[in-house]
Amino acid sequence: xxxxxxxxxxxxxxxxxxxxxxxxxxxxxxxxxxxxxxxxxxxxxxxxxxxxxxxxxxxxxxxxxxxxxxxxxxxxxxxxxxxxxxxxxxxxxxxxxxxxxxxxxxxxxxxxxxxxxxxxxxxxxxxxxxxxxxxxxxxxxxxxxxxxxxxxxxxxxxxxxxxxxxxxxxxxxxxxxxxxxxxxxxxxxxxxxxxxxxxxxxxxxxxxxxxxxxxxxxxxxxxxxxxxxxxxxxxxxxxxxxxxxxxxxxxxxxxxx
Amino acid sequence: xxxxxxxxxxxxxxxxxxxxxxxxxxxxxxxxxxxxxxxxxxxxxxxxxxxxxxxxxxxxxxxxxxxxxxxxxxxxxxxxxxxxxxxxxxxxxxxxxxxxxxxxxxxxxxxxxxxxxxxxxxxxxxxxxxxxxxxxxxxxxxxxxxxxxxxxxxxxxxxxxxxxxxxxxxxxxxxxxxxxxxxxxxxxxxxxxxxxxxxxxxxxxxxxxxxxxxxxxxxxxxxxxxxxxxxxxxxxxxxxxxxxxxxxxxxxxxxxxxxx
Amino acid sequence: xxxxxxxxxxxxxxxxxxxxxxxxxxxxxxxxxxxxxxxxxxxxxxxxxxxxxxxxxxxxxxxxxxxxxxxxxxxxxxxxxxxxxxxxxxxxxxxxxxxxxxxxxxxxxxxxxxxxxxxxxxxxxxxxxxxxxxxxxxxxxxxxxxxxxxxxxxxxxxxxxxxxxxxxxxxxxxxxxxxxxxxxxxxxxxxxxxxxxxxxxxxxxxxxxxxxxxxxxxxxxxxxxxxxxxxxxxxxxxxxxxxxxxxxx
Numbered sequence: 001x002x003x004x005x006x007x008x009x010x011x012x013x014x015x016x017x018x019x020x021x022x023x024x025x026x027x028x029x030x031x032x033x034x035x036x037x038x039x040x041x042x043x044x045x046x047x048x049x050x051x052x053x054x055x056x057x058x059x060x061x062x063x064x065x066x067x068x069x070x071x072x073x074x075x076x077x078x079x080x081x082x083x084x085x086x087x088x089x090x091x092x093x094x095x096x097x098x099x100x101x102x103x104x105x106x107x108x109x110x111x112x113x114x115x116x117x118x119x120x121x122x123x124x125x126x127x128x129x130x131x132x133x134x135x136x137x138x139x140x141x142x143x144x145x146x147x148x149x150x151x152x153x154x155x156x157x158x159x160x161x162x163x164x165x166x167x168x169x170x171x172x173x174x175x176x177x178x179x180x181x182x183x184x185x186x187x188x189x190x191x192x193x194x195x196x197x198x199x200x201x202x203x204x205x206x207x208x209x210x211x212x213x214x215x216x217x218x219x220x221x222x223x224x225x226x227x228x229x230x231x232x233x234x235x236x237x238x239x240x241x242x243x244x245x246x247x248x249x250x251x252x253x254x255x256x257x
Numbered sequence: 258x259x260x261x262x263x264x265x266x267x268x269x270x271x272x273x274x275x276x277x278x279x280x281x282x283x284x285x286x287x288x289x290x291x292x293x294x295x296x297x298x299x300x301x302x303x304x305x306x307x308x309x310x311x312x313x314x315x316x317x318x319x320x321x322x323x324x325x326x327x328x329x330x331x332x333x334x335x336x337x338x339x340x341x342x343x344x345x346x347x348x349x350x351x352x353x354x355x356x357x358x359x360x361x362x363x364x365x366x367x368x369x370x371x372x373x374x375x376x377x378x379x380x381x382x383x384x385x386x387x388x389x390x391x392x393x394x395x396x397x398x399x400x401x402x403x404x405x406x407x408x409x410x411x412x413x414x415x416x417x418x419x420x421x422x423x424x425x426x427x428x429x430x431x432x433x434x435x436x437x438x439x440x441x442x443x444x445x446x447x448x449x450x451x452x453x454x455x456x457x458x459x460x461x462x463x464x465x466x467x468x469x470x471x472x473x474x475x476x477x478x479x480x481x482x483x484x485x486x487x488x489x490x491x492x493x494x495x496x497x498x499x500x501x502x503x504x505x506x507x508x509x510x511x512x513x514x515x516x517x
Numbered sequence: 518x519x520x521x522x523x524x525x526x527x528x529x530x531x532x533x534x535x536x537x538x539x540x541x542x543x544x545x546x547x548x549x550x551x552x553x554x555x556x557x558x559x560x561x562x563x564x565x566x567x568x569x570x571x572x573x574x575x576x577x578x579x580x581x582x583x584x585x586x587x588x589x590x591x592x593x594x595x596x597x598x599x600x601x602x603x604x605x606x607x608x609x610x611x612x613x614x615x616x617x618x619x620x621x622x623x624x625x626x627x628x629x630x631x632x633x634x635x636x637x638x639x640x641x642x643x644x645x646x647x648x649x650x651x652x653x654x655x656x657x658x659x660x661x662x663x664x665x666x667x668x669x670x671x672x673x674x675x676x677x678x679x680x681x682x683x684x685x686x687x688x689x690x691x692x693x694x695x696x697x698x699x700x701x702x703x704x705x706x707x708x709x710x711x712x713x714x715x716x717x718x719x720x721x722x723x724x725x726x727x728x729x730x731x732x733x734x735x736x737x738x739x740x741x742x743x744x745x746x747x748x749x750x751x752x753x754x755x756x757x758x759x760x761x762x763x764x765x766x
Contacts, residue, residue, distance in 0.1 A: 048684040049654070062417050086421050092414045095513045096436040106422040109432070137513045157422060169682075172560050173711035174763070199684030236757055241748040253686045 009193045010036040010059070010161060015068035017054055028054045029065070030218040036161070036193060041184075044197045045204040046214030046222075047252055052197050053089070055219055056165050059195070060086045072161075082110075085159035087150045089166040093138040099125060099149050100134040106157030117156075124152040127186060144175040151186065161193045168203070180206055184231070201244055201251070202235050216252045223250055298483040306483035315475065317467060323491060326461065326468040329385065330453045330499075333392035337453075338446055341397050345404025345445075346438075350430060362401065370395035370456045374463055383464040388457060395456045396449035403448070407441025408434055443507040450499045458492065525550040525705050526571075526673055531580035533566055540566050542730040543580070548673075551703040553696075555716040558726030558734075559763055564709050565677065567731065571707065572598050572675050584672050595622070597666035599676040603658035605650045611661045612637070612646040618669030636664045639698060656687050660694070667698050676708045680715070692718055696743065713763075717756045718745050725762050735762055 017029040028051040036042050046052050057063040059070065061080030070077050072084070085106070093102050100118070103125055107117035125134060128148040138146055147167055154162055164183070168176045180203060187194060198204050204211050211225040225247060234240060283300065290299035298306070310319055347354040348362070373394055381387035411434050419433045461470025469488050476484035526548040533541040540563040548554055558564050569575045571582065573591045582589040589596075597618065605614045615636055619629045637646055640660060650658050659679060666674050676695075680688045692715060699706055710716050716723050720739055727734040737759065745752055 047686055048656075057417075060421055062420050080420055080423060082423060084421075088414065088418070090414055092418045094415060094418065094433065094436070096439075096511065105418075105432070109419075109422050109424045109428050139513055172681075173713070174560055199686075201685050236753050238748075238750075241753070245748055248686065248689075251686045253690055 007038040008035050009038040009073065010195075011071040012059070013069045013071065015055070015058060015065045015070070017051075017058060017063070017066045027218040029058070030220045032068075032219060032221060034212060034221060036195060039191045039193055041187060041194045041196065041207060041209045043204045043208030043211045044195065044214065045201065045208075045211050045247070045251075046199060046219065047216060048199050049217055050214045050252075051217045051219030052214055053165055056086070056163055056195070056197055060084055060163055082157075083160040085154040085157050085162055087147070087154050087162065087164040087167045089169055091143075091146045091150050091167075091170070093146055093149055093153075095138050098135050098137055099130060099141075102138070102149055103152045103156050105153065120158075121152070121156050124156045125149075127155070127189065128152045128182070142175075143171050144179060147171065147179065148182070151183065155186070155190065155192075159192065161195065164194065164196045166197055166199065169198075176203070181232075183207070201248055205229070205240060205243055205247070206233050206235055211247070213247065213250060222252075295480075296482060298486055303483045303486045306481070307487050310484070310487070315472065322467055322469050322472055323495065326454075326457050326470065327495065329388050329468070330392055330450070330457050333389045333457075334396050334446070334449050334453045336389075337393050337396040337400050337449060341400025341445070341449075342404050342442060344397075345401040345442075346408055346430060346435065348401065349405035349408025349438075350434065362398075366398045366402075371459060374460065378464060383466075388460045388465070388468075391460045392453045392456045396453045399449045399452060400442070400445045403441050403445025404438060407438030407445075410441070411437040439507075439511055443503065443510075447500060447503040450503055451496065454492070454496050454499060520549060522549040522551060524548070525552075525585060527583040527586075528571075529581050529583070531570060531582065532578050533563075533570060533575075534578045539730040541570070541577075542732050544731070544733055545580075546724065546733060546736070548705055548707065551705055553699050553706045553708065553719060553721050554724065555708045555710060555720035555722070556724045556726060557710060557713060557716050557759065557763065558731065559728050560711070562726050562728050563731040564726065567726070568598075568675055568677050568707075568709055571673070572596050594673070595669055595671040597669060597671035597674045599659075599663055599666050599674070599679045601678045601681050603650070603655060603662050605658055605662050605665070607650050610647050610649055611642060611653070614650070614661050615642075615664045615668050617665055618671075622669065632668055632670075636668045636698075639701060640664050640694060656683050656691070659683075660691065663695065663698070667702055667704055670702070671704060674704050674706045676706065678710055681711070688715070693744070695719065700743075713756055713759050714747060717752055717759065718747065723759060725759065 012032055012034050015029060015032045016027070018025045018027045020026070030051075032055065044052055044055070054063060058065045061077075061084065064079075072081060094105070097105065100121055104117045104121035107120060112120075122134070125131065128151055130145060130148055130152070133141070133145070138149070141149070147170075150167065151164075167183075168179050171179060183194075183196075184207065196204075196207055198207075205227060208227050211227060212221055213223040213225065214220065215222045225243075227243070229237075229239060229243070287299055290297045290302070314321075316322075344358075344362075348359055349355075370391055373391060377387045377391055381390065415433050415437055416429070419429045424432060457468070458470035458473070461468035462474040465471040465474075469492055473485055473488045476482065476488065524547045528547070529545050531541055531544040532539075544567070556564065556567070566575070570577055573582075573589050573596060584594045587593070595618075606617065609617065612633060616629055616633045619632060624632070637643060640663075642657075642661065642664065645653060645657060645661075650661075653661070663676075663679065666676075680691050683691070695706075695708075696719060698704075708716070708719055717739060723737045723739065725734045725737070726732070737755065739755060741749070741751055741755075747753075
């Protein structure tokens with residue numbers, strides 16, 4: 001484990017998940033065990049439909065594993081947990097709430113009084129660069145802006161672990177690059193443990209301290225890479241490209257039906 | 258190449274088409290009226306009858322009858338919405354509730370409101386309450402079904418958001434499920450208004466001393482087709498206004514529905 | 518290396534206004550027969566409007582578009598379009614979907630069969646030729662749409678970010694597939710993308726559009742031999758250059 005603090009924040013032990021499809025068992029997650037260190041930026045990389053999202057849902061607590069255990073700070077957890085928050089791929093902003101309404105929702109549901117939660121939410125809205133948009137509705141925002149609200153919303157809830165499920169997948173390439181810098185910047189200001197899922201090698205190498213490579217469905221750990229490149233990283237650097245070629249050659253491609 | 262001129266000509270053409278079809282309708286009306294003088298009043302006769310009615314009211318002025326009908330619908334539909342949304346939400350959200358009360362609901366629902374008329378008349382007579390009750394019975398089911406459908410079809414993504422942010426059952430319903438179901442609920446309200454309007458007319462026709470339905474029934478008894486025509490026009494206009502009103506309220510309640 | 522191919526598509530002074538809003542400003546360029554041209558530009562610069570004009574879905578405010586010397590006419594000319602999401606017909610099998618354009622243009626049965634078989638073998642779709650779109654993965658679905666577009670031998674094939682939603686390994690595979698189809702069939706292709714690396718990997722020539730109102734900022738000719746490598750320093754250099762040109766954030 002070559003990450004700074006070295007303390008283990010989250011541990012997955014033999015997590016498996018299968019679904020019943022027409023009387024047959026369909027294995028989606030295959031006996032995954034891994035450790036996440038405190039405040040590390042961990043990237044889970046794998047082809048589309050490899051079961052990564054299901055794994056994330058299990059960690060976040062919105063799906064139950066068929067077998068296996070999850071430990072947070074050494075204690076076993078079941079279902080959702082205050083300390084684990086998620087930024088969704090499809091963003092999932094509640095369309096009937098404003099930017100402020102969406103950002104503060106975690107605190108509102110926990111019963112935090114209005115004045116305090118507004119202040120906290122305001123801080124994070126400004127941190128993601130959306131000052132002035134507090135009263136805008138999601139349909140008035142661009143894709144990148146919506147996703148920034150998603151990030152602010154998760155941060156406002158003050159979780160220990162932040163899970164991001166291909167958060168930039170719906171964005172165009174240029175917005176994607178700027179959002180990558182954005183999430184790194186935010187992570188530097190407010191260090192949290194981040195688990196970032198993507199199917200984009202370039203993004204994975206650009207962001208991650210460690211990359212866990214998954215194969216085709218069912219999800220299984222194929223390989224773990226430690227990324228020792230200096231920040232800020234340059235995706236056209238020869239070292240970067242070499243690493244990219246290495247990981248890419250190891251990636252599966254699913255031409256299946 | 259489409260210029261401003263061609264766009265204008267196109268618009269004018271379609272407008273002309275609409276106006277011509279209306280003119281054609283009126284001409285057809287006059288033509289039919291001239292063929293069957295007793296059964297089919299002409300536009301002129303209808304207008305005269307209206308003036309006559311305003312001078313010599315029939316069991317009360319015209320506006321009072323319209324207002325009576327409207328009042329009955331609004332009270333009944335308001336009650337149906339209030340109770341219907343609560344019942345429908347419980348039905349859509351709680352499996353327990355659905356198994357117990359849902360079954361009873363499904364048994365009673367298929368009985369059309371008209372079939373309730375004789376029983377309700379025997380029990381409650383022909384006053385205000387039985388009519389309101391009748392409209393309520395007919396519209397309650399609609400609101401319930403639409404609300405339940407809205408609740409059951411709530412976007413799973415939003416439910417996942419609620420779960421992750423630690424919402425309890427009550428918070429889920431208030432903060433997420435209900436707002437997400439508003440489009441379905443309003444679809445139910447709009448339908449309920451339309452159906453309620455039809456039920457109140459039927460109830461009034463079958464036993465009443467006021468209301469637009471009563472006027473139509475009277476018109477039928479004495480062969481006053483012009484009076485019937487007038488009432489039908491008014492009924493149509495009110496129906497359209499109710500629909501517009503519902504849409505207006507929906508737009509105010511859901512500012513987020515204005516998608517670009 | 519001189520390009521002796523004749524000009525297939527001419528775009529002259531193409532301008533498009535929506536009311537008072539100027540979206541495309543006096544765009545002029547040529548496309549040679551059988552060329553693979555990529556168009557890149559910042560978000561919201563009018564790329565989609567540009568494509569819609571090229572495919573005759575909308576009319577320009579002024580300027581004209583000539584295909585083979587004649588004004589572009591969807592009835593006379595064969596224009597194929599591949600959208601961002603798969604647009605296959607759910608009620609047709611892969612085989613029938615690919616042959617759709619040929620059915621519409623009433624190709625003789627034997628010629629049609631040959632063409633469909635050729636496309637299917639070029640793309641390796643033998644296993645799935647009798648399946649329906651809902652039985653396919655999204656990437657295979659999109660591939661059959663691309664096969665359909667290439668099959669009808671279009672005068673101009675337009676592709677609007679067709680691989681936008683797919684994972685990177687799949688993208689590499691699909692980009693190679695498009696190059697293979699293009700080389701084998703000699704179709705004139707215009708490929709729009711946000712992804713600079715994809716553009717540099719695929720294109721013989723890149724058009725860089727400016728921010729709204731869109732103008733042609735620059736034209737870059739890419740002379741690298743195929744197959745191209747993403748780690749190739751020359752490719753990286755071109756990529757760096759193009760990225761510089763569209764810096765707006």
